[in-house]
Amino acid sequence: MEQPAFGTYLKQQREHKQWSINQLAEAAGISNSQISRIENGLRGVPKPSTLRKIADALSVSYTEMMKNAGYWGEDDSVEQHSHDSYRSNVPEWATSKDRWDFKKMLEEDGELMFDGIPLDKEDRQRIKDVLTGLFWEAKQMNKHKPKSPPAGSDQE
Structure with a gap:
């Protein structure tokens, strides 16, 4: 289920908002080290509940976040x-x-x-x-x- 490109996707979404890792971490209520590890491919795809926090913080679609994380297919x-x-x-x-x-x-x-x-x-x-x-x-x-x-x- 792990998607190697998810870290890249997350980084693109964060940079599109022009946020630092620390800003995203604070807004999502998760650690900056966790975000850094995800973006650098050192950690697998987070749980759906963590993805929800990240999607909400970045104001991006939760459905798109789940698709990019590999949890849902294109038709889901x-x-x-x-x-x-x-x-x-x-x-x-x-x-x-x-x-x-x-x-x-x-x-x-x-x-x-x-x-x-x-x-x-x-x-x-x-x-x-x-x-x-x-x-x-x-x-x-x-x-x-x-x-x-x-x-x-x-x-x-």
Whole structure:
């Protein structure tokens, strides 16, 4: 999934805005060293949630950012991605049950609201992007925890 040209793309977008690495880092809320490593090809393509921060900071299309990062093909859209995102960015260690859990979480598509106002498609996608990163981090952390007996059992 890694695109060697993504660092070049990111640098072009940053320079088009006439920003330094430090300015982009501050605006996106990520470290300047991370941006530098991405631009110089020393780090792989960031997670979708990080790409969202960079796209928002640079005022560029998140869809274009995801396409250039290699997450989406030319025919993908935010709408299609929201249905297919359980397939992308799945860690190698994920079991079929992990993938099923993730797919189920994304498909539970009730109306999301903030202060009683329904969120639009773009805001819902942002939330899904953040949840994607958090879901896989939590799954990985839980795989490294020792199994404890269920609450209420007399095993100690």
